[in-house]
Amino acid sequence: ADDLLRVAELVRSVPDYPQPGVLFRDITPVLADGGAFATVTTELAAHAGEAEIVIGVEARGFLLGAAVALVAGVGTVPVRKAGKLPAVAASRTYELEYGTATLQLPAGVVEPGARVYVVDDVLATGGTAAASCALLADAGAEIVGFGTLMELTALNGRSKLGDLRVDALLSA
Template sequence: MTTDVLARAFGLIRDVPDWPSPGVLFRDITPLLADAKAFASVIEALAEPAGDADVVVGVEARGFLLGAAVALAAGVGVVPVRKAGKLPQVAASREYELEYGTATLELPAGGVSPATKTYLIDDVLATGGTLRASCDLVEQAGGIVTGIGVLLELDALAGRAQLTGRTLHTLLHG
């Protein structure tokens, strides 16, 4: 992917101050998703490092959109990591801290078996809690995290430190 395409994609991400709570700067990727060329370029770039993964794990909720498209591009299936209470059968559950509170994520039963190679996808890496909890869920189910792909890494929040020892692929930094 060229620098021009990345710059254009980054320019489509909208900043929304004080959402979901005062002091938080939300990064809205909706304009990027609505732009077919930018979306296709981002998906292609995120799919490249999927390697020999058996499945892509898309993290709630915008990671579902990116994850499903990345899985399709990589020729593998997709498994969602959901907020608590959204799945009929749960393989693993994990509470974690957000920059503005706590939450619980769940992995569906049957999505990740022992030794399943997984490539995790999320839209934004902020403090790293969500992605770390998602990696823990996959590993609790016996899966192997082969890599993590994110559209945007917010460098100032140092989320990468939560993922030490993991292979992280970031397209954009902000």
């Protein structure tokens, strides 16, 4: 618990980024600190449980997801923004405040029935997490949970994830 307090102290709150009125939680200092990075990686890996693959959501989810996978002793697969992958297994488009975004799963790496744990740095409105989980479900994966460093509880992103288990190390 003391370790997580220290992690919380390292999260930097940036007013009016990326738009006026938004308080952005910058987790860069957490990743830059060896002890804090080890804490969050180890905690999330413990939650990954029986997962066979850890999914990292572009882009900060890659950094966390890869480290969590290594600690959990499994592989990692990225969920990427559209247009980055040579071959795509599944694709989902979701609404942003302005416009839409598309996320994609690479072909040939997540087998139907594979148990996956999905990781991203921050759970805000839940649109990104919901789209990531939806495309994994499209590919036949069994999602064991969603893990994040920080949940912005006022935005109620959890409500978009149905009864999926959400593991948030910090909340704000």
